[in-house]
Amino acid sequence: MPLCGAVTKLTEPGPAANRCTLCCPLPPPPPTLLVLPRLEGKDISGLQICGINIKKSEDSDAEGGLGNVNKMIIRPPGHSGKAKKGHICFDASFETGNLGRVDLISEFEYDLFIRPDTCNPRLRMWFNFTVDNVKADQRVIFNIVNISKSANLFRNGMTPLVKSSSRSKWQRIPRDQVFYYKSAQHQNHYVLSFAFSFDREEDVYQFALTYPYSYSRYLAHLDNLCTRLTYTKRETIATSIQKRKIELVTITSNLDDVQDRSRKVVVVLARVYPGESPSSFVCQGLMDFLVSSHPIAQVLRDYIVFKIVPMLNPDGVFLGNYRSTLMGADLNRSWNKISEWLHPALVAIKPILKNLDKNSLTPLDCVLDLHAHTNATGIFVYGNTYDDVYRYERHIVLPKLLAQHVEDYEIENTMYNQDPHKAGTARRYLCSILKEHVNCYSIEVSMYGYNRKAMPGIFPYTEEGCIL
Numbered sequence: 001m002p003l004c005g006a007v008t009k010l011t012e013p014g015p016a017a018n019r020c021t022l023c024c025p026l027p028p029p030p031p032t033l034l035v036l037p038r039l040e041g042k043d044i045s046g047l048q049i050c051g052i053n054i055k056k057s058e059d060s061d062a063e064g065g066l067g068n069v070n071k072m073i074i075r076p077p078g079h080s081g082k083a084k085k086g087h088i089c090f091d092a093s094f095e096t097g098n099l100g101r102v103d104l105i106s107e108f109e110y111d112l113f114i115r116p117d118t119c120n121p122r123l124r125m126w127f128n129f130t131v132d133n134v135k136a137d138q139r140v141i142f143n144i145v146n147i148s149k150s151a152n153l154f155r156n157g158m159t160p161l162v163k164s165s166s167r168s169k170w171q172r173i174p175r176d177q178v179f180y181y182k183s184a185q186h187q188n189h190y191v192l193s194f195a196f197s198f199d200r201e202e203d204v205y206q207f208a209l210t211y212p213y214s215y216s217r218y219l220a221h222l223d224n225l226c227t228r229l230t231y232t233k234r235e236t237i238a239t240s241i242q243k244r245k246i247e248l249v250t251i252t253s254n255l256d257d258v259q260d261r262s263r264k265v266v267v268v269l270a271r272v273y274p275g276e277s278p279s280s281f282v283c284q285g286l287m288d289f290l291v292s293s294h295p296i297a298q299v300l301r302d303y304i305v306f307k308i309v310p311m312l313n314p315d316g317v318f319l320g321n322y323r324s325t326l327m328g329a330d331l332n333r334s335w336n337k338i339s340e341w342l343h344p345a346l347v348a349i350k351p352i353l354k355n356l357d358k359n360s361l362t363p364l365d366c367v368l369d370l371h372a373h374t375n376a377t378g379i380f381v382y383g384n385t386y387d388d389v390y391r392y393e394r395h396i397v398l399p400k401l402l403a404q405h406v407e408d409y410e411i412e413n414t415m416y417n418q419d420p421h422k423a424g425t426a427r428r429y430l431c432s433i434l435k436e437h438v439n440c441y442s443i444e445v446s447m448y449g450y451n452r453k454a455m456p457g458i459f460p461y462t463e464e465g466c467i468l
Helices: 032-041 215-225 278-290 295-303 313-317 344-358 389-395 397-405 424-431 463-467
Strands: 088-089 103-104 109-113 128-132 140-143 161-164 167-172 177-185 189-198 205-208 230-239 244-253 264-269 302-311 362-373 379-384 415-417 440-446 449-452 456-460
Touching: 088 424, 140 205, 161 456, 177 244, 215 244, 215 278, 230 344, 244 278, 244 344, 264 344, 278 295, 278 302, 278 362, 278 440, 295 302, 295 456, 302 344, 344 362, 379 424, 389 397, 397 440
Parallel strands: 109 140, 264 302, 264 362, 362 440, 379 415
Antiparallel strands: 088 128, 103 109, 128 205, 140 189, 161 167, 161 205, 177 189, 230 244, 244 302, 379 440, 449 456
16 A cells, blocks of 8 residues: 555645744753863863764763753643554654654644754754554644744755655655645745655654665665675775764775775765764665776776765764764865864875875875755756866766766756855865866755656655665
8 A cells, every 4th residue: 555645635734723833943952062172182081062962982982962852742732641543652862853842733733843053053954753642534634833944855846755663665745635735824834745645553763855765774775785796895084973983985806906006096985964864775776886886887996996985974964964974064165174172084085085186096086976966856966176277178978978877867957156154165265286187076966856857757766776
């Protein structure tokens, strides 16, 4: 039975008595960041920062980001005692979970508040939560009322994902059950409303912005990839503030003689932004292909050394942040102002890149920074512009090749610039410190789907399609 949550009759989301008119999240935490420089180099386990209890990670088998709702049962007004079936229980206290508050608006309507990024209350986009204790055929309307980025793919027909404990495959909620609109009851901010009908009382239902990809899944994939193959090398190059591993995976043939014969090096970075989970699926698909028996993969391993950092921001991923690290930092605006304590991943990666750049036998050729885009379709590239015409002509070769050979590449979204506010990004900063022949790109993949050339409309990505 498909899990579509279709509702045969829907009442338009609207105001109710005493409806909350605030679209802002819970009050931001106190400015604890002012004292952080004193903690550099110290063990901060047990400390509370920005309302988050800091503790060491044990490979992330504990609960996820604090500040989320934790088995919150919503009872109707005047009801006390044991919860009955139909008194919905919301939970986001798990890895990658995000839901900060729930308000009951009417018998069937709920306002949901995204928990802001830790130490960065302005960023609210990622959501991932579960619902249980429902009645069969119970119909609801969920209003996500505090999305901070109004221009997004919900305007283009993207819908939230849903799965249940008995149907583990993610499905998109039908478009005719989803509304994205300006709400006068929420200070004219955009609200995402979707209707849903629960069909199985015993199921736990999960809703998410896009396909989640957790830190635990990342570790499991690397365990499977690197323990059985002779042409992969896995090493921990840093640990995050919460003591999670930041790892470097090297893929090439004849790992023992990497320094004995000339081969170019391609560096791949991924998951700098926690909410951009499609970038992890793309990175996993790339690694799976490179270690496969495909003839092209064998040739690539013979002539290129691939150095891949699959997850730059494991704390943000684990906590269910959208864009920030645990400390509220935007890593992809920090390459030009690296802090030894705030940015351990960047501190570790920068000297690796500079050393590769100096190596004449295995020179660095290309840096690919994988991202997911919330407001565009398909796959495309953000590149740089150069005053040197010949350098620019070399730089645009890769995007042209992608446009010729990749079905979902959308060349109209490709962009080259030197915007000052992007000076701290990997593609902008690294091209300024590395040799001129090194090309640095941001590779973007849509959170939703792509436009097929022969057919109208957007073709949504699937979880399996992102990997393959």
